[in-house]
Amino acid sequence: MIIDCHGHYTTAPKALEEWRKRQIAGIHDPSARPSASDLRISDDELRESIESNQLRLMRERGLDLTVFSPRASFMAHHIGNFSVSSQWAAICNELCYRVTQLYPDHFAGAAMLPQSPGVDPVTCIPEIEKCVKEFGFVGINLNPDPTGGFWRSPPLTDRHWYPIYEKMVEFDIPAMIHVSTSCNACFHTTGAHYINADTTAVMQLIEGDLFRDFPTLRFVIPHGGGAAPYHWGRYRGLAQALQKPELRDHLLRNVFFDTCVYHQPGIDLLTSVIPVENILFASEMIGAVRGVDPETGYPFDDTKRYIEAARNLSPEDRYKIYEGNARRVYPRLDAALKARGR
Amino acid sequence: MIIDCHGHYTTAPKALEEWRKRQIAGIHDPSARPSASDLRISDDELRESIESNQLRLMRERGLDLTVFSPRASFMAHHIGNFSVSSQWAAICNELCYRVTQLYPDHFAGAAMLPQSPGVDPVTCIPEIEKCVKEFGFVGINLNPDPTGGFWRSPPLTDRHWYPIYEKMVEFDIPAMIHVSTSCNACFHTTGAHYINADTTAVMQLIEGDLFRDFPTLRFVIPHGGGAAPYHWGRYRGLAQALQKPELRDHLLRNVFFDTCVYHQPGIDLLTSVIPVENILFASEMIGAVRGVDPETGYPFDDTKRYIEAARNLSPEDRYKIYEGNARRVYPRLDAALKARGR
Numbered sequence: 001m002i003i004d005c006h007g008h009y010t011t012a013p014k015a016l017e018e019w020r021k022r023q024i025a026g027i028h029d030p031s032a033r034p035s036a037s038d039l040r041i042s043d044d045e046l047r048e049s050i051e052s053n054q055l056r057l058m059r060e061r062g063l064d065l066t067v068f069s070p071r072a073s074f075m076a077h078h079i080g081n082f083s084v085s086s087q088w089a090a091i092c093n094e095l096c097y098r099v100t101q102l103y104p105d106h107f108a109g110a111a112m113l114p115q116s117p118g119v120d121p122v123t124c125i126p127e128i129e130k131c132v133k134e135f136g137f138v139g140i141n142l143n144p145d146p147t148g149g150f151w152r153s154p155p156l157t158d159r160h161w162y163p164i165y166e167k168m169v170e171f172d173i174p175a176m177i178h179v180s181t182s183c184n185a186c187f188h189t190t191g192a193h194y195i196n197a198d199t200t201a202v203m204q205l206i207e208g209d210l211f212r213d214f215p216t217l218r219f220v221i222p223h224g225g226g227a228a229p230y231h232w233g234r235y236r237g238l239a240q241a242l243q244k245p246e247l248r249d250h251l252l253r254n255v256f257f258d259t260c261v262y263h264q265p266g267i268d269l270l271t272s273v274i275p276v277e278n279i280l281f282a283s284e285m286i287g288a289v290r291g292v293d294p295e296t297g298y299p300f301d302d303t304k305r306y307i308e309a310a311r312n313l314s315p316e317d318r319y320k321i322y323e324g325n326a327r328r329v330y331p332r333l334d335a336a337l338k339a340r341g342r
Numbered sequence: 343m344i345i346d347c348h349g350h351y352t353t354a355p356k357a358l359e360e361w362r363k364r365q366i367a368g369i370h371d372p373s374a375r376p377s378a379s380d381l382r383i384s385d386d387e388l389r390e391s392i393e394s395n396q397l398r399l400m401r402e403r404g405l406d407l408t409v410f411s412p413r414a415s416f417m418a419h420h421i422g423n424f425s426v427s428s429q430w431a432a433i434c435n436e437l438c439y440r441v442t443q444l445y446p447d448h449f450a451g452a453a454m455l456p457q458s459p460g461v462d463p464v465t466c467i468p469e470i471e472k473c474v475k476e477f478g479f480v481g482i483n484l485n486p487d488p489t490g491g492f493w494r495s496p497p498l499t500d501r502h503w504y505p506i507y508e509k510m511v512e513f514d515i516p517a518m519i520h521v522s523t524s525c526n527a528c529f530h531t532t533g534a535h536y537i538n539a540d541t542t543a544v545m546q547l548i549e550g551d552l553f554r555d556f557p558t559l560r561f562v563i564p565h566g567g568g569a570a571p572y573h574w575g576r577y578r579g580l581a582q583a584l585q586k587p588e589l590r591d592h593l594l595r596n597v598f599f600d601t602c603v604y605h606q607p608g609i610d611l612l613t614s615v616i617p618v619e620n621i622l623f624a625s626e627m628i629g630a631v632r633g634v635d636p637e638t639g640y641p642f643d644d645t646k647r648y649i650e651a652a653r654n655l656s657p658e659d660r661y662k663i664y665e666g667n668a669r670r671v672y673p674r675l676d677a678a679l680k681a682r683g684r
Contacts, residue, residue, distance in 0.1 A: 227569030233605025237631035263575025289579035
């Protein structure tokens with residue numbers, strides 16, 4: 001089977017955005033604050049939004065299951081305070097949960113967290129608990145920069161983040177390191193902030209020794225690892241200068257890269273530089289890049305085509321990228337699949 | 343001949359760093375402020391620092407000439423005010439000028455600018471004038487983030503930067519877009535901040551229409567263009583979504599990538615994705631990554647080896663990357679070489 005480890009609910013019914021606008025208006029005008037129950041989206045509306053979009057494309061492209069989380073750019077952890085983020089995360093996660101219930105064969109949930117700038121990440125634990133225990137989610141998205149492009153949190157290797165890591169280890173779930181909208185005019189959200197965050201996370205993990213404290217912690221770095229695989233020699237050399245072990249030991253026991261790289265040469269580089277055990281299939285479809293590549297005639301984000309065409313991959317390699325690695329990195333997904341006889 | 347378009351004076355005599363420390367101490371203690379004439383470095387000291395380092399390696403590797411600018415991480419535009427940056431830039435540029443006078447066959451100068459956070463870039467014009475007219479420099483380094491990792495300046499496409507661009511057009515000199523030390527704990531200087539800045543600059547230029555206002559303006563994006571070539575499909579797709587022309591027309595008439603990518607697969611990707619006309623040979627030697635790659639037995643930053651080994655390049659392609667493109671992007675270098683019969 002083919003598991004896409006990186007999908008967001010970018011096509012949620014318009015009512016969600018309307019509710020969010022009211023919530024934002026309510027930050028400064030308490031009379032305008034909506035309650036969670038003011039948001040009404042029917043199962044039919046959810047089905048319509050999924051079947052005409054993600055599920056249609058998954059069927060067209062031959063993808064079986066997507067690890068599905070709330071829309072990344074809409075997380076916008078910089079807006080309001082913890083209470084605002086908390087209500088928003090709960091609503092967005094519940095919608096994803098309902099999608100996983102409507103299509104249990106095709107979607108597994110990953111949670112957005114109610115992060116808020118300057119707020120202790122320990123406040124995210126109840127949402128993680130709920131999403132894993134009640135909703136059966138298999139992972140989380142962790143935002144290393146809740147300010148939206150101003151980077152005021154400590155590096156991911158700092159003890160600041162340890163409460164979340166302890167919970168991840170307890171539940172045996174991975175985190176995808178994923179920022180949200182940039183409100184810094186220097187950084188285009190999907191063209192600079194996302195890719196920079198991936199690169200930044202990799203370098204933070206190289207600089208630190210986080211996995212000495214958490215040997216079983218697992219991170220997925222999206223968008224093909226940002227710039228890291230392209231500059232793998234640079235990173236190997238920097239690790240050497242920092243007197244760290246080789247990246248294979250220092251980083252790649254715990255860090256995985258997805259395949260959201262939207263052209264063949266990029267995937268060829270990724271799959272030739274990074275061990276196949278560390279590559280997870282993903283497309284982030286109906287996401288940052290929705291057009292058709294005029295050079296190929298196919299959508300940029302149809303990443304399965306690039307994996308299929310990568311000449312250096314054996315059938316066994318493709319199995320690992322498509323399915324085997326995901327079962328290992330997301331053990332709760334593996335257990336859920338096995339419980340359904342898959 | 344082989345022109346390395348990206349070299350910094352990372353090996354300047356210790357007296358320079360001592361002077362800088364005194365200058366920084368003097369920011370809050372006027373009695374400690376050194377004058378420029380307090381810095382005394384003899385020609386012999388300059389020769390020693392160059393011949394045992396850059397020139398030795400250039401000879402070993404078969405490189406003929408380096409475009410040479412002050413040490414990037416030492417620019418540290420975030421320290422002090424414009425007056426501090428101005429004095430520091432003048433001193434650093436003059437040292438590079440002296441190196442170009444001692445070794446006119448091997449070094450051509452590129453200027454650091456006296457940028458300072460929040461200060462109008464027009465204040466950099468006198469230093470540019472001096473470096474080009476009196477010192478014969480052939481380019482400048484422009485820092486898109488003088489705050490050192492907090493990114494408070496407008497994007498490079500903003501009119502904020504136009505005074506510098508007007509001067510660049512007048513003098514027909516390119517700018518390398520190069521940040522300095524990061525003082526944001528999230529960003530390792532050479533592992534995250536440098537690469538992120540490259541990626542950020544590319545996306546800013548894609549998002550804007552700067553070259554409509556300055557059709558002859560030329561930027562060199564160092565470190566192989568950050569993440570951009572690896573994610574070239576993403577950037578082509580984002581340009582399409584932003585309804586921009588194809589990147590070949592929108593970006594590549596004015597933007598060039600250097601070859602500071604420290605492993606073979608990265609150079610193979612760069613040279614297969616980006617037209618050879620847009621690639622300039624560079625190594626940034628004795629820079630971010632000074633070690634020997636245990637996988638090859640050669641220094642990571644010996645980028646000529648990767649260019650030589652890139653199978654998709656013809657001899658004509660290599661001529662362009664090593665020399666032809668640099669003569670076109672740095673016309674003052676070309677003129678200076680021709681004046682010396684080269």
